[in-house]
Every structure is written in structure tokens, then in C-alpha cells.
Amino acid sequence: MSKSTSPLGYRFPGGRYTIADWENWLLTDCTTAQALPENLAHPVSLFHVPILGAGTSIAELFEICGAEGPGSVGLDGYDWEYMHPLRVGVEYRMEGGIVRWENLVDERDQPYDSMSFSIEMFDGSELVARITNTWRFRRRKVVGA
Amino acid sequence: MSRIINVGDQLPEFVVPSVDPARMKTMAAILRDPYRVHWDREATREMGLDGRVINQGPLNLSYIVNMLHAFAGPTSIRRLTVSFARPVFDGDLVVAGGEVTEVQDSLLVCGVWLKRGDEIVVSGTAVVDVAALASVSS
Numbered sequence: 001m002s003k004s005t006s007p008l009g010y011r012f013p014g015g016r017y018t019i020a021d022w023e024n025w026l027l028t029d030c031t032t033a034q035a036l037p038e039n040l041a042h043p044v045s046l047f048h049v050p051i052l053g054a055g056t057s058i059a060e061l062f063e064i065c066g067a068e069g070p071g072s073v074g075l076d077g078y079d080w081e082y083m084h085p086l087r088v089g090v091e092y093r094m095e096g097g098i099v100r101w102e103n104l105v106d107e108r109d110q111p112y113d114s115m116s117f118s119i120e121m122f123d124g125s126e127l128v129a130r131i132t133n134t135w136r137f138r139r140r141k142v143v144g145a
Numbered sequence: 146m147s148r149i150i151n152v153g154d155q156l157p158e159f160v161v162p163s164v165d166p167a168r169m170k171t172m173a174a175i176l177r178d179p180y181r182v183h184w185d186r187e188a189t190r191e192m193g194l195d196g197r198v199i200n201q202g203p204l205n206l207s208y209i210v211n212m213l214h215a216f217a218g219p220t221s222i223r224r225l226t227v228s229f230a231r232p233v234f235d236g237d238l239v240v241a242g243g244e245v246t247e248v249q250d251s252l253l254v255c256g257v258w259l260k261r262g263d264e265i266v267v268s269g270t271a272v273v274d275v276a277a278l279a280s281v282s283s
Binding site: 023027029031032033036040042043044062071073075077078079081082085 | 188224227269
């Protein structure tokens with residue numbers, strides 16, 4: 001049923017990311033809020049910063065998981081832990097990979113693959129944040145298979 | 146200023162009167178998000194969604210974050226665990242809310258949600274540290 005092979009265990013290259021002031025300003029504006037004080041980055045930066053900092057991208061994740069176009073990708077959930085607030089101008093180091101992959105069927109009997117990836121974010125050797133995101137890749141049902 | 150917080154307390158709501166498609170475009174650029182459903186009305190027409198673009202999950206969550214910040218301050222969030230039940234579209238009026246479910250010293254566990262009318266579109270749990278707000282009871 002699934003077009004893609006399991007990417008379970010795939011490790012991202014890892015890397016570093018510094019949140020720029022302009023980037024944080026625009027992102028915070030997108031949330032309809034005012035910029036936070038004291039160089040604090042908006043906590044929702046914990047979506048794109050770990051992904052890009054770990055050396056991957058949404059596009060690459062779609063490709064690895066065999067996304068099939070508009071409507072084929074769904075968002076199931078996030079689990080984000082903040083050990084410290086995120087700050088603009090700090091160089092963070094990221095590492096992580098794909099930690100879960102399951103072939104499932106939804107309530108309408110449509111097949112999908114559920115994928116979770118987890119990334120840890122460090123300032124020096126100190127763990128700053130950890131994310132686990134779960135996405136759904138819907139598959140076309142193969143009739144007669 | 147001290148504040149007494151109890152299990153069952155409701156958190157002040159954060160209202161987004163109309164989800165803005167222009168903000169989705171900016172967000173897509175920041176996220177490097179190639180998924181057309183966030184910025185190309187033709188993509189959602191193909192899906193039978195009447196050409197309304199779909200808000201990014203992080204933006205839906207951000208309204209809950211902003212609600213928590215208004216309540217407990219900008220460094221208060223320790224953990225967010227959420228599920229996304231329904232898509233949010235441009236033009237939707239959504240309201241973020243929450244309720245205290247547990248008090249552990251200065252840490253509060255809160256049920257949080259984002260609603261469109263009576264429909265819950267995002268729900269989950271937040272752990273926030275309210276040490277800066279002083280008095281907490283259970």
C-alpha cells in the first residue's frame with residue numbers, strides 16, 4: 001500500500017542555527033503578537049529551527065516519506081519541551097532523526113504512514129529543547145491488491 | 146503582584162478574529178515550507194476546499210502560546226503536547242483557551258485548546274512555570 005520504504009532510523013546530518021532578529025520579528029508578527037523582550041525568540045520557532053538546524057527541511061522530509069501532493073500530508077501532533085527559553089542571536093546545535101514509522105489505516109479505511117521525528121537542540125553542551133513531531137502521509141488505496 | 150491559582154481556573158482567551166492568508170505566505174517563507182496548501186488557492190481547490198488556504202500547524206499552536214504568554218509571561222512555557230484535529234482556514238475566527246488541571250509547586254499543567262466556534266481544532270496539554278506570578282494554591 002505504501003509507496004515509500006520505511007525511513008525509520010534515518011539520521012539528519014546535524015548542524016547549527018542562529019535565529020536572526022528579522023526572522024523572529026516576522027515570525028512573531030505572523031502569530032499576531034508583539035515581539036518579546038530581552039532577545040527572546042517566539043516559542044513557535046521550535047518548529048523550523050530544529051528542522052533547518054539539523055540539516056534537513058520540510059521538502060526533504062516530504063521526499064523521504066513519499067508525500068503525494070496537496071492533501072497527502074497531515075499534521076498529527078507535536079511534543080515540545082523547553083529546558084530554557086529560545087533566544088535570538090544564539091548559535092544552537094541540533095541533532096536528531098526519524099524515530100517512528102507505522103503503516104496505519106484511518107477511520108475511513110484509507111491507508112497512511114505515520115512518521116515521527118525527534119530533534120534535540122543544544123547551546124554548547126546544554127540541552128535547550130527537544131521536539132518530537134508526528135506527521136501523516138496519506139496513501140492511495142490500491143484496489144484489488 | 147501575587148495571584149492565587151486553583152485547579153479548574155480558566156485561562157484568559159486569545160482571539161484571532163480572522164486568520165490572515167498573507168501571514169501564511171510569510172510563515173511559509175520563514176519555514177521554507179513548500180506545501181502549496183498554505184499559499185496557493187489552486188492547491189486547495191484541487192482538494193475540494195473552495196480555494197481557502199490552510200493555516201500552518203505552528204501558527205495554530207502559536208495562538209495557544211500567545212494565550213499562555215499573556216497569562217504567565219514570555220519565559221513560562223516548559224512543555225507543549227498537542228494534537229491537530231481539524232484544519233484552520235483563512236478567514237476563520239479562532240479562540241485559544243485553557244484550564245488549569247494540576248498544580249505542582251510553581252508548575253501548572255493546563256489543558257489547552259484552539260476552537261472555531263464550538264469545534265476544537267487543536268487540543269493538548271501545556272506545562273507552564275508561574276514562579277514569577279507568586280502565590281499558587283491547589
